[in-house]
Amino acid sequence: MAEQLTGVQGTLDDLGTPLSQCTFVIVDLETTGTRSDGAGITEIGAVKVRGGEVLGEFATLVNPGSPIPPFITLLTGITQAMVAPAPTIAAALPAFLEFAALDSGTVLVAHNAPFDVGFLKAACAEHGYRWPAPQVVDTVALARRLxxxxxxxxxKLATLAxxxxxxxxxxxxxxxxxxxxxxxxxxxxERLGSFGVDTAEELRSFRSAPTAAQRRKRAIADGVPEAPGVYVFTDAKGDTLYVGKSTNLRRRVRSYFTGSEKRARIREMAALVEGVTPIVCGTGLEAEVRELRLIAERKPPYNRRSxxxxxxxxxxxxxxxxxxxxVVRTVRDDGAPYLGPFRSSREAELAREALHQVFRLRQCTRRIVPGRPTAPCVLAQLGRCGAPCAGGESPEEYAAHADTALAAMTADPAPVVERLSAQIAELAAELRYEEAAGVRDRLAAFVSAAARAQRLGALAAVPELVAAAPAPATDPARPGWEVHVIRHGRLAAGGLMRPGADPAEFVSALVRTAESVFPGPGPAPSATPGEMECVLRWLERPxxxxxxxxxxxxxxxxxxGKYRHLTDLDRGAQAPAPHR
Known part of the structure; x- marks a missing residue:
């Protein structure tokens, strides 16, 4: 694909709602004790604020249904006579939940929040209300950091006030x-603002103040546009340190230099960063592909994957x-079938063991010449190999084993699935669970790799696909259609077609300017498997x-793909019965 390829990753979480636009509900409870499983609530007070303005207040005494200990009365001034006519928690709780509107993105705040939230969650569970699980801010924990x-x-609350x-x-x-x-x-x-934390999402992830290096580098984000795309961090020499993507480049880049960034290796990187190159992109798929290609090309030290x-x-x-x-690291143009790619050599070995359990393929690495017999290995003595090295099988007889293994790898894996599933069931029935787990792991590795190779190979066989999808509704400022040209599994071109454009002319121009891609060997001949997986995920979107x-x-x-459920077997679980 040409270098001008642009895009945006649609799956990345944006950094969200400014704190000035967040609705906070600050709550405080008075109770008869400290344990939510034994004490009752005697009073609920709450204040709803947004942008520094009070939107409403909620207050009610609550009849706990049990005596109030004298020391609680001495502390709070709440007596048994005061709560006697008050509503029970069963009546007060729905009124509070309606006021708080915690399902609508409201942030719940409390001083020593685990205490208050614990009582509210227990009350919801006791009376059949679903706890909305809002974002919770504990002012005690926040104050300890700031x-x-x-x-x-x-x-303490009085001290901080x-x-x-x-x-x-x-x-x-x-x-x-x-x-x-x-x-x-x-x-x-206000103190968080000086640390560059100004959204609800940054507040959620805030753990500690940014380092001095992070604060010094915050100005790096000033020239970055608030647009979707890919960003490249570089050091003083111009070498790439890290490549990422975001739906809002400026916010994402800025977050690396605030207290919301808590990854130790990224904080270390912040001390080395001297510049950032933003690449504004048009579609999510193009951004994912550009990020993968840049990481594979430049191998940034602070990117761990791809x-x-x-x-x-x-x-x-x-x-x-x-x-x-x-097991090989290179796919060659030799006409051989390939299974994979695997995440590790260990997984490749497991898949090979699965095939060896079913098919009588030789496991030696020697070169066998027909008519020149050699001594057979122990596998032949165990009946797990036909000993072609010793003349035990002719090339034609051995080819039958190779052909059935080839069919399982490239077309129908049923022989492997049925044989190993039956073995798992037998071992489990004999309470030999560890052995059953080993067979299960071999089966899962084989099925996963075969499904991946078949998916990739099917897409790689298509000379050209032109596909379109509505632009994400999450970006109303960028309406239109995402259009991509895919050749032999490689993203060759992409663009955003605006409303009013002529579809035929737009597609024709995109196809004419798309990268030339040629077929090759293996399931992923023209692009990395990671890129092809991105393309397939996009093609399979509704x-x-x-x-x-x-x-x-x-x-x-x-x-x-028919057996993909076998790749998710729980450890120690018996494999489902094979499809017939």
């Missing part, structure tokens, strides 16, 4: 304490008079339409 012991002796000059002082009554927590929250959010796709192992059935299974196609795009009707 306010040092040099500034305050402790992080005094430190931040909050006019509403806590009194151990729910609404008063909630109001005081509002002031503390605003003081903490750096060496060329080193992925494959399982090959060799082209010899007496073929054998060989709403994708094929505009043009040359050739045939089809997988074997009884192919390995």
């Amino acid at each position: 306010v040092t012991r040099d500034e305050v002796p402790n992080h 005094g430190f931040f000059g909050v006019p509403d002082q806590p009194t151990h009554r729910a609404l008063d304490d909630a109001r005081a927590t509002v002031g503390v929250l605003h003081g903490l959010l 750096r060496n796709p060329e080193r992925a192992p494959w399982l090959k059935l060799t082209r010899e008079v007496f073929p054998r299974l060989s 709403g994708v339409r094929l505009a043009e196609a040359t050739g045939t795009w089809t997988c074997p009707v009884n192919g390995a």
Whole structure:
């Protein structure tokens, strides 16, 4: 594909809602004790705020249905007589949940949040209400990160309220304490702003203040556009340190230099970064592909994945008079079938063992010449090999084993699935679970690789596909259709067709300017398997339409994809019965 390829990854989470636009519900509870499984709630107080303005308040006493201990009355001033006419928690809880609207993206805030949230969750469970599981901010935990012991002796609510000059002082009554927590929250959010945390998502992931290196490099994001695409971090020499993608380049780049970035290796990288190159992109698929290609080309030290796709192992059935299974790192134009790619050599070995359990293929690596017999190995003595090396099988007799193995690898894996599934069941019935697990792992490795190779090979066989899909609805400012040209599994061109454009002219121009791609050997001859997987995921999305196609795009009707459920077997579980 030409260098001007652009795109955006549609699966990456955007960094979201500015704190000034977030709705916070600050809650405080008074209770009869400290354990939610034994004590009851006596009072609920809550304040709803957004952008520094109070939107509403909620307050009610609650009849806990049990006596209030004297020391609680002494602490809060809430007596048994005060709660006697109050509603029970069964009546007060739905009113609070309606006020808080926690299902609508509201952020729940409390001082020592585990205490208050624990009581609310227990009340919901007891009375049949679903807990909305909102984002929760604990002002105690946040204050410990932002306010040092040099500034305050402790992080109690009264201490922090005094430190931040909050006019509403806590009194151990729910609404008063909630109001005081509002002031503390605003003081903490002001401090977060100096650390570059200004969205709800950054607040959620905030763990500690950014390092000095992160703060110094924050200006690097100033010239980055707020657009989707790919970004490349470079050091003082211009060498690539890291490649990533985002739906909002500026926010994503900026997040690396704030307290929301908690990965140790990325914080280390921040000290080395001297520049960033943004690549504004048009479609999600193109961004995914560009990122993969840049990582494979430049091998950035701080990217952990996709750096060496060329080193992925494959399982090959060799082209010899007496073929054998060989784990290789390179797919050659030798007419041999290849299975994979595998994530590791260990997985490739497991798949090979699965085939060896079913088919009488030789496992030696020697070169066998018909008419020149040699001594057979122990596998021949065990009946697991026909000993072609010793003249035990002719080339024609041995070819029958190789042909059935070839069919299982490239078309119908049923013989392998049925044999190994039956063996798993037998071992499990005999309580030999560890052995059964080993067979299961071999079966899963084989089925997964066969399904992958068949999917990739089917797409690679198509000379050209032109497909289109509506642009993501999450981006109303960029309406239209994403159109891509795919040749032999490689993304050759892509673009965003705006409303009003002539579809025939747009597709024609895209096809004419698309990269020339030629067929080759193996399941992934013209692109890395990772790129082809991205293309396949996009093609399988709801709403994708094929505009043009040359050739045939089809997988074997009884192919390995039929058995993909076997790749997700739980450890120690028996394999499902094979399809017949």
